Amino acid sequence: MNKRLNVLSITLAALALSAGSLSAADVDKSIEMRQSYMQLIAFNVGIVGSMAKGKTEYDSTVALQAANNLDLLSKINYQSMWPEGSSNTDYNHTRAKEKIWSDAEGFATKHTNFANSAQNLVNLADKGLNNLRVGMKELGGSCGGCHQGYRTKK
Secondary structure, X not given: OHHHHHHHHHHHHHHHHHHHOOOHHHHHHHHHHHHHHHHHHHHHHHHHHHHHOOOOOOOHHHHHHHHHHHHHHHOOOOHHHOOOOOOOOOOOOXXXXXXXXXXXXXXXXXXXXXXXXXXXXXXXXXXOHHHHHHXXXXXXXXXXXXXXXXXXXX
C-alpha cells in the first residue's frame, strides 16, 4: 500500500507541476507545433479542395491519401498545442482567440466535428468527384466553423 501511495503522490506532484509551469519558451513551442499542425491540415485540404473545385484533375488514389492524412491528423491529441495563455492577446504571433479557453467545450466540439468530417471524407474520397465534393463541403464547414469563432482574421 505504501508503494502505491508513493507512486500516486509522485504522479499527482508531476501533474500539478506540469499544469502551471509552462515557460514562455514552452508556450512558444506549443504555438509553433499547432501552427505546423494546421499547415499539415491545410496542405491536405488543399489537395482534395483543388480537385473538388476542378482546379486539378480528380485522382481517387491521391484524394484517398489526403483524406486518410486528414483523418490521422484529426486523431492527434491536440490539447497540449493550445495551452491556456497562448492566445493572440498573449502572443502576437498567433491568431488563436481567448475564446478557445473560455469556451473549451465548444472548441472541443468543433474539433470533434472536424474529426467526424475527416472520417466521412475517407469514406467518400475515392468514390468519384461528386462524392469528394460532398465530403469536402462538410469538411470545409467544420474547418470554417472553428476558424470563425476561435481564430482572428489576418
